[in-house]
Amino acid sequence: MPLASYQTSVPVVVDDAKCIADKGCTVCVDVCPLDVLRISDMTNKAYMAYDECWYCMPCEADCPTGAVTVNIPYLLR
Amino acid sequence: MSLDQIVDGLSEVSCDVLVIGGGTAGPMAALKAKLKNPKANVVLLEKANVKRSGAISMGMDGLNNAVIPGYATPEQYTKEITIANDGIVDQKAVYKYAQNCYSIIEELDSFGIRFLKNENGDYAVKKVHHIGTYVLPMPNGETVKKALYRQLRRARILISNRYMATRLLKSADGRIAGAISVNTRTAEMLVIKAKAVILCMGAAGRLGLPTSGYMFGTYENAANSGDGYSMAYHAGAALANLECYQINPLIKDYNGPACAYVAGPFGAFTANNEGSRFIECDYWSGQMMLEFYNELLSGKGPVFLQLKHLHPDTISEIESTLHKVERPTRGLFQQGRGVDYRSESIEMHISEIGFCSGHSASGVFVDDNARTTVPGLYAAGDMASVPHNYMLGAFTNGSVAGVDAMEFADNHDFAEFDAADVARERDRVMAPTKREDGIPPNQIEYKTRRLVNDYLQPPKVTRKYELGMRRLAEAREDMEERMIARNAHELLRALEVQSIMDCADMAVHASLYREESRWGLYHWRTDFPEKDNENWFCHTLLSKRDGKMSSEKRAVEPYVVPIADDEKDLYDKQRIRATA
Numbered sequence: 001m002p003l004a005s006y007q008t009s010v011p012v013v014v015d016d017a018k019c020i021a022d023k024g025c026t027v028c029v030d031v032c033p034l035d036v037l038r039i040s041d042m043t044n045k046a047y048m049a050y051d052e053c054w055y056c057m058p059c060e061a062d063c064p065t066g067a068v069t070v071n072i073p074y075l076l077r
Numbered sequence: 078m079s080l081d082q083i084v085d086g087l088s089e090v091s092c093d094v095l096v097i098g099g100g101t102a103g104p105m106a107a108l109k110a111k112l113k114n115p116k117a118n119v120v121l122l123e124k125a126n127v128k129r130s131g132a133i134s135m136g137m138d139g140l141n142n143a144v145i146p147g148y149a150t151p152e153q154y155t156k157e158i159t160i161a162n163d164g165i166v167d168q169k170a171v172y173k174y175a176q177n178c179y180s181i182i183e184e185l186d187s188f189g190i191r192f193l194k195n196e197n198g199d200y201a202v203k204k205v206h207h208i209g210t211y212v213l214p215m216p217n218g219e220t221v222k223k224a225l226y227r228q229l230r231r232a233r234i235l236i237s238n239r240y241m242a243t244r245l246l247k248s249a250d251g252r253i254a255g256a257i258s259v260n261t262r263t264a265e266m267l268v269i270k271a272k273a274v275i276l277c278m279g280a281a282g283r284l285g286l287p288t289s290g291y292m293f294g295t296y297e298n299a300a301n302s303g304d305g306y307s308m309a310y311h312a313g314a315a316l317a318n319l320e321c322y323q324i325n326p327l328i329k330d331y332n333g334p335a336c337a338y339v340a341g342p343f344g345a346f347t348a349n350n351e352g353s354r355f356i357e358c359d360y361w362s363g364q365m366m367l368e369f370y371n372e373l374l375s376g377k378g379p380v381f382l383q384l385k386h387l388h389p390d391t392i393s394e395i396e397s398t399l400h401k402v403e404r405p406t407r408g409l410f411q412q413g414r415g416v417d418y419r420s421e422s423i424e425m426h427i428s429e430i431g432f433c434s435g436h437s438a439s440g441v442f443v444d445d446n447a448r449t450t451v452p453g454l455y456a457a458g459d460m461a462s463v464p465h466n467y468m469l470g471a472f473t474n475g476s477v478a479g480v481d482a483m484e485f486a487d488n489h490d491f492a493e494f495d496a497a498d499v500a501r502e503r504d505r506v507m508a509p510t511k512r513e514d515g516i517p518p519n520q521i522e523y524k525t526r527r528l529v530n531d532y533l534q535p536p537k538v539t540r541k542y543e544l545g546m547r548r549l550a551e552a553r554e555d556m557e558e559r560m561i562a563r564n565a566h567e568l569l570r571a572l573e574v575q576s577i578m579d580c581a582d583m584a585v586h587a588s589l590y591r592e593e594s595r596w597g598l599y600h601w602r603t604d605f606p607e608k609d610n611e612n613w614f615c616h617t618l619l620s621k622r623d624g625k626m627s628s629e630k631r632a633v634e635p636y637v638v639p640i641a642d643d644e645k646d647l648y649d650k651q652r653i654r655a656t657a
Contacts, residue, residue: 001514022257031129033300038080047398054299055406058129071408076330
């Protein structure tokens with residue numbers, strides 16, 4: 001069966017200007033219980049790669065530069 | 078090479094005690110095992126990262142079951158938990174917990190975790206339960222994980238993050254031999270030989286589907302997909318009372334606690350649409366959930382947690398806990414909806430179903446030493462059968478498990494397992510990555526959990542359960558024959574769906590076996606609406622026999638703390654009666 005890609009607006013937003021993943025930081029990727037954050041190959045910044053969020057906050061709380069914002073996922077907002 | 082790309086690999090390590098799950102019970106079990114024998118190797122395996130994993134990822138707002146001298150006695154607590162669970166309790170484990178938990182509180186205090194004290198320096202314990210006083214707020218509850226992690230580093234526990242355990246290994250004579258795991262970012266497999274294994278893998282929190290439709294919007298940490306129940310089952314361990322579901326009163330849509338345990342002691346209460354109280358007590362029991370359910374259906378709903386009658390300063394104090402600890406996005410959620418607790422009540426709803434002994438009475442069967450029915454295999458925390466564990470129960474019983482497992486490891490050598498078992502498991506795990514075409518795990522998970530809601534959510538109707546069983550079998554066939562995983566992350570989800578499916582099957586089987594109603598809403602069978610103490614005042618144990626699910630009765634152990642006849646039904650009287 002062919003697969004389609006599915007559009008979703010993701011709850012975790014990263015401010016590229018503040019994110020220091022390009023300097024080797026992986027804190028948000030490391031702490032996420034659902035393992036949904038990744039570092040982009042293109043921008044070298046963190047982003048939410050999988051919309052599987054428990055809106056629990058470690059990524060935002062532990063980010064050393066305050067670059068990460070957790071929003072409530074749209075479906076339950 | 079980028080993360081998530083599948084790597085074909087298999088390696089093997091060994092340790093004395095393997096602890097699987099680094100949330101609450103696991104770190105304490107690992108710590109106690111290591112302290113018991115500092116020369117031994119203790120490995121703590123975690124699917125996520127121990128720093129932020131499990132139910133207490135962002136800390137906890139308080140202890141819900143603290144038995145503190147001067148406020149409560151172990152006898153009183155044991156009695157309350159027995160009554161709250163309709164009498165189906167092996168008291169020995171509960172009593173042992175009640176005796177030990179105070180020393181664990183003192184130990185947590187020594188780790189730097191603070192508990193609320195009054196002006197005299199005594200613990201400021203609050204009343205939430207029906208009978209006794211056991212709730213102790215934690216003003217710096219957000220520090221729990223950090224404090225634990227420090228202890229683990231200090232004790233030199235070997236931590237392996239991002240490994241998901243999938244199956245246990247046993248010797249021909251039935252003793253535990255280790256576990257098989259998969260790296261969640263590379264799909265490389267790791268076999269861990271161990272003399273004793275402790276399962277601390279949390280609740281089955283991704284069983285039902287939240288009404289929001291968002292699969293990860295669960296009450297439990299969504300990483301808790303019931304892997305421990307599934308592993309214990311396939312290893313032949315017995316699972317107790319799985320028909321006693323966990324169903325919670327939660328903030329509607331947000332699906333987290335509101336939380337009556339925090340706000341109740343300040344004067345908040347659960348109210349119907351008329352602003353009236355309808356339940357005697359906000360402590361989570363199946364009987365209370367039944368009244369909650371009845372109120373929602375009676376036309377007197379919605380149901381709310383009401384705070385607006387409180388002084389604004391009190392509300393600010395409650396907010397400072399609710400919006401900082403455990404589920405800090407509660408504040409963001411209410412803000413987004415324009416709800417201010419000072420003027421508006423919090424709309425509540427009933428959660429989807431799950432398994433969790435943290436709040437109910439089901440789980441992998443353990444005795445008062447946290448031993449399962451498989452020699453060398455232990456379980457603690459939300460997945461083990463000691464009822465109403467909460468966080469302090471996970472710590473206390475994790476501690477018991479750690480000590481006993483190390484004693485077992487000290488007295489046994491490694492058990493031999495069959496290499497063919499590893500090969501078979503490797504084939505099973507990797508199967509979704511070998512298919513070119515098929516159904517992705519998220520669709521199979523959504524369908525499975527939607528079926529759980531449609532057919533398994535109480536009230537339990539035999540005919541619905543029979544239909545549900547058929548639909549789930551079809552979904553299982555798709556899962557086993559057609560599921561695909563295109564990268565390591567998708568494989569993680571594909572493995573989790575298999576745990577969810579096993580838990581759904583166990584929920585059906587256990588519920589159909591117990592032919593009575595018990596535990597309020599948790600096991601309300603319309604075809605057997607009455608409590609039947611004559612035939613069903615017993616545990617039910619589910620296990621795998623000759624490859625098939627099988628259930629049997631197990632007598633309740635004689636009580637340590639006697640319950641008088643006029644006390645037995647105290648939790649049945651949850652509805653507030655109209656008085657003249």
